[in-house]
Amino acid sequence: MSEPRYVVGIDLGTTHCAVAYAPIPADDAATPPAPEMLSIPQLVAQGTIDARELLPSFFYVAHESDGAQALPWDESRTYVVGEHARARGVDAPARVIASAKSWLCHPSVDRRSAILPPGAPEDVERISPVEASWRYLEHLIEAWDHVVAKGDPDLALAKQSVVLTVPASFDASARELTTEAAYAAGLEDLTLLEEPQAAFYAWLAGKGDAWRKDVAAGDVVLVVDVGGGTSDFSVIAAVDKGGELVLERVAVGDHILLGGDNMDMLLAHIVEQKMVAEAEEAGRTLELDRWQRISLQHAARGAKEKLLGDSKAKSAQIAIAGKGSKLVGGTLRTEVTREEVQQAIVDGFFPVVDSAARPAVRARAALTQLGLPYAQDPAVTKHLAALLARHADALSAGGDAGKKGKAPKMLRPTRILFNGGVMKSALLRERVTGCIDAWLGEEGAGEARVLEGADLDLAVARGAAAYGLARRGRGVRIRGGTARAYYVGIEGAVPAVPGMEPPVTALCVAPFGMEEGTSADVAGGELGVVVGERVNFRFFGSSVRRKDAVGAAIERWKKDEIEELAPIEVDLPAEGRAKGDVVPVTLRSSVTEVGTLLLEAVPIQPKKKDERWKVELSVRGGD
Amino acid sequence: MVPPVAPLPFFTRLWFAWVVFFKVLFDGVFAAKVSSPQLGEPTGEAPKLAEGDKPAPVVVEKVVEKIVEKVIEAPRPAGPPPTDAALQLLALFQREGRFVDFLEEDVASFSDADIGAAARVVHGGCRKALREHVKLEPVRGEEEGAKVTLPEVSPNEVKLTGNVQGKGPHTGVLRHRGWRAVTVQLPSAVAGHDARIVAQAEVEL
Structure with missing residues (x-):
């Protein structure tokens, strides 16, 4: 296999994908080149190709009336990825898949089964969340091969060193499924990187060596990434280890399906209510159709950006065209005031709260x-x-946070790095900073400083490429390892009591912060698997239990400390053993170089040398 | 800006590049000749455009060239009309800003407020489309109303008005800064797409 010539960072986002790339310098000591963005050719309307920096993460299953959805590299395609797919999501929503990435980390569905688009008509061939991600990556690969490689097999994306970003909150199975999609699409040289870390790498790359002026030992950087569909937080600490400054990712947030789209929808809803009320006052009835609602949402986004970006603007005009060709008579108009945006977005999504505030949880x-x-x-x-x-x-x-004697009530950030389109608004950045400073004030700590610079839309892809270069050269790297500890659930042998679940012991199989390229044998906890049958085990993860070592058996834990993930499965082939036999195995865990967790079942009495079986993560939804 | 001594003056080259761009885009045979190592006589085949068409100084971005190359691989019938690019632009403005709907509608009977509301739709959408696809800059950097002295006048760039007489350098007031397209990146059509359809009819099921 030829040596890769480029490092390519791929941001496989919930609402958009982006690709950044940089040539690999022949000389490791050379200043790394700044990553460039790939303009991605895509269908933007029926029969029209345009190249854009962002590929909307939408998948449209073409109807026979649409004809072939030709691309420069495929004339007979029956589906669309990108801008045209997003646009068709307005016209024919039942045939469009959106937010596939959020389905990919949805633990209670089988993510390898064809379930998308949900509620699709019968003539639509559904695909799995994994396949949707695969199709997005496939489009990116084809676009790269078309634009950059142009038929040169050495330049094909499959041969380049690819860094693919995933939310920090993705658990082991969502990561595994992401790599599965990437390999299916044809990528070979793959590494995963957490998105907030990528944003931080982009900032580091933008600063050059000057970043050391902004971040010193003892600093704690909070990365706040609010994108179109999800919010993702990470904390990275700068630690002095034997005179050398080391960056460590010390905490990640939960997966929160909350982003800019929710904000636009809320604002659009408020404006719609207002328009209906205004029409009633004037003695008319007004009902927006679906198309007008979507236009309203786009218009609301524009109004939001204007009012959140320009502190002098009092209001923004909104006009929504009707569906027919009659434009002038059919256009509805209204305006959005600063107060409405302030109330809906700033106070609605970024309320001033004290540090004891917690998200409300409604009973399902x-x-x-x-x-x-x-x-x-x-x-x-x-x-x-x-x-x-x-x-x-x-x-x-270690670090400064513990020095005051009293145990801190919160992790105290000293620096804040923003990312994601929503955080482009200075008003929202100020609100978040203000809240954090107030919380720090409650604790008697100093204010946090915002790290400036970085393109909030494209930082993740750029940072992924920068990380790809850092891995090869001398750039600074963030250490972290797994963001969770993982456990296998072993049910205690007790008489069944109706209505009471048998007690479960969580056996730690991978500790928090397990580093890439390491593996561990799980001592204790012998599991019995049946030859020729699929055997399921319950699987758990914890993002807060940092001290559990491999093999630790946890019998009780605080609520919210450990969460149940999709079950894992061992499927023992019958080779050399009688079907139905129970084989005692122990588990071995490794974190691969790619960045995924690998669990293997090792028989205690192997029939041949190095006998082991892969344990499948994320097999199916459990309810 | 006077072109240096060269086989072809600057604007002639731009003009030629512009023409050849579309020729390559839409004429598979021509494109094949250009791309082959033994160049034929492509100049003789350059299509003539109507008098009065203003050649825009255009620097086509790399990516477009790449897409164009691929389009050629799927050969299209030779000699299609050079209006496709114009139709693409029209379709773009219609898609993003309902441009054709607006121009084709009889606005006489509507109030200014209604027209204003519609104009916002057109302005917002078309402006976004324009900015995404055409990078424009003023021909003259000075503020409008400023006094300017022109040592020499390039007929492409500057139009003299008012009391037009005598030899340069001319001194006058800048009334309009002019616009220059620095880069143009138009969407391209896939093979078999009918560019004459500026907007599809829509039937809701």
Whole structure:
């Protein structure tokens, strides 16, 4: 296999994908080149190709009336990825897949089964969340091969060194499924990187060596990444290790399905109510159709950006065209005032709360519809407060936070790095900073400083490419390892009591912060698997239990400390053993160079040397 | 800006590049000749455009060239009309800003407020489309109303008005800064797409 010529960073986002790339310098000591963005050719309308920096993460299953959805590299395609797919999501929503990435980390569905688009008509061939991600990556690969490689096999994306970003909150199985999609699409040289870390790498790359002026030993950087569909937080600490400054990712937040799209939808809803009320006052009735609602949402986004970006603007005009060709008579208009945006977005999504605030959790209805687990509390600041409090002792092993004697109530950031389109608004950045400073004030700590610079839309892709270069050269790297500890659930042998679950012991199979390229044998906890049968085990993860070593058996834990993940499965082939036999195995865990967790079952009495079987993560939804 | 001594003057080259761009885009045979190592006589085949068409100084971005190359690989019938690019632009403005709907509508009977509301739709959408696809800059950097002295006048760039007489350098007031397209990146059509359809009819089921 030829040596890769480029490092390529791929941001596989919930709402958009982006690709940044940089040539690999022949000389390791050379200053790394600045990553460039790939302009991605895509269908933007029926029969029209345009190249854009962002590829909307939408998948449209073409109807026979649409004809072939030709691309420069494929004339007979029957589906669309990108801008045209997003646009068709307005016209023909039942045939469009959106937020596939959120489905990919949805633990209670089988993510390898064809379930998308949900509620699609019968002529639509559904695909799995994994396949949707695979199709997005496939489009990026084809676009690269078309634009950059142009038929040169050595330049094909499959041969380049690719860094693919995933949310920090992705658990082992979502990571595994992401790599599965990437390999299916044809990538070979792959590494995963957490998105907030990528944003930080982009900032580091933008600063050059000057970053050391902004971040010194003892600093704690909070990365606040609020994108179109999700919010993702990480904490990175700068630690002095034997005279050398080391960056360590010490905490990550939960997966929160809450982003800019929710904000636009809320604002659009408020404006719609207002328009209906205005029409009623004038003695008319007004009902917006679906198309007008979407236009309104786009217009609301524009108004939001204007009013949040320009502190002098009092209001923004909104006009929504009707669907027919009659434009002048059919256009509805209204305006959005500063107060409305302030109330809906700033106070609605970023309320001023104290550090004890926690996101509200509504009890799930008994019959939940199959859908995405959207955040139940829209307050980003509450989610942030919860994150900092949960990880209050993340630095207790060292750093400044523990020095005051009294145990800190929260993890205290000293620096804040923003990322994501929503955070482009200075008003929202100030609100978040203000809240954090107030919380730090409650603790008697100094204010946090915002790290400036970095393109909030494209930083993740750029940072991924910068990380790819850093891995090869001398750039600074962030250490972290797994963001969770993982456990296998072993049910105690007790008489069944109706209505009571048997007690479960959580056996730690991978500790928190397990580093890439390391593996561990799980002592104790012998599991029996049946030859020729699929055997399921319950699987758990914890983002806060930092001290559990491999093999530790946890019998009781605090609520919220350990969460159940999708079950894992061992499927023992019958080779050399009688079907139905119970084979005792122990587990071995490794974190691969790619960045995924690998669990293997090792028989205690192997039939041949190095006998072991892969344990499948994320097999199916459990309810 | 006077072109240096060269086989072809600057604007002639731009003009030629512009023409050849579309020729390559839409004429598979021509494109094949250009791309082959033994160049034929492409100049003789350059299409003539109507008098009065203003050649825009255009620097086509790399990516477009790449897409164009691929389009050529799927050969299209030779000699299609050079209006496709114009139709693409029209379709773009219609898609993003309902431009054709607006121009084709009889606005006489509507109030200014209604027209204003519609104009916001057109302005917002078309402006976004324009900025995404055409990078424009003023021909003259001075503020409008400023006094300017022109040592020499390039007929492409500057139009003299008012009391037009005598030899340069001319001194006058800048009334309009002019616009220059620095880069143009138009969407391209896939093979078989009918560019004449500026907007599809829509039927809701």
